[in-house]
Amino acid sequence: MTVRHQAGPPRVVPPAVDFADFYRAHFHRLAVQLYAYLGDHAEAQDLTQEAFCRLLERWDRVGGYDDPVAWVRRVGWNLATSRLRRVRTAVRHLARQREEHVPGPEPDRVALVRALATLPAAQRQAIVLHHLARLSVAEIAGHLGAPEGTVRSWLSRGRAALASYFTERPEGDDA
Template identity: 80%
Template sequence: MTVRQQTGPPRSAAAPVDFTDFYQAHFHRIAVQLYAYLGDHAEAQDLTQEAFCRTLERWARISGYDDPSAFVRRVAWNLATSRLRRVRTTVRHRARQREEHVPGPQPDRVALTRALATLPANQRRAIVLHHLAQLSVAEIAEQTGAPEGTVRSWLSRGRAALAGYFTETGSEDGRA
């Protein structure tokens, strides 16, 4: 007489063998439990679906369990608990973040941005790096790969173009 080993807990005779039957018999009940736990119907259905997908991958083994629905329920509850932890962590993180209200740009900043947009790219980059980033001519030359004389030329031409722009518009902040 040979003794057959089972891969899981013994299976009861009443449990469905076909995964589709098993799914139809247990999906709603598990989804309702998760809905009560999570308070979000769509999330409960998604997590229940994920638990059944994981069960399907191992169905040959799990179908031999005494209560395969216990496996699905455990997986679903673990997924729901993980989801709640992630949400709680996100909420705590956001609560620690301070919302900083920054006023919009002043009219002179808007005018400068418009004026810079009229310059060729090399002149605009040189002006921004020199006057806003406070880099020296040598540092700009090194960063752009251009000779220092070329950088000085870009700066000179850019400043002249900006002066002309503000003279044409009628004021320093660009408003006519």
């Protein structure tokens, strides 16, 4: 007969870093990643701020994690994905109402964001996490819950699509 000892409540490890220092160190990187994913700078900053607000509510617990950056990044990406879904739903609703949504002109400096928008969401997310967030394939796989081979495939296909996008477009084409 084995006797099981009931474990006590989980041990809370106090955060090693002050929240304000953590915020200053990581806000900009996450905002840049979300901007590349969404294509809207103000929305990316708002969602990054919301992710950090949610982190602040849980800082005593999450701050003690091995990688609290992964937690706040996951929350930010989830918020961004939810935002994209809401926008898509709104556009479909407007289309049913026979209203036409015409996006305004985009400045030339967002060519990469426009190119990323042509990629499927999984490829776009993998490209942004690998090249902007500088995560390894293994980290991206863990973050997205996908096999490493799938992530490598998304990266390869995404890079090929971006190369094709930039080589097939004539110079000065703003379409």
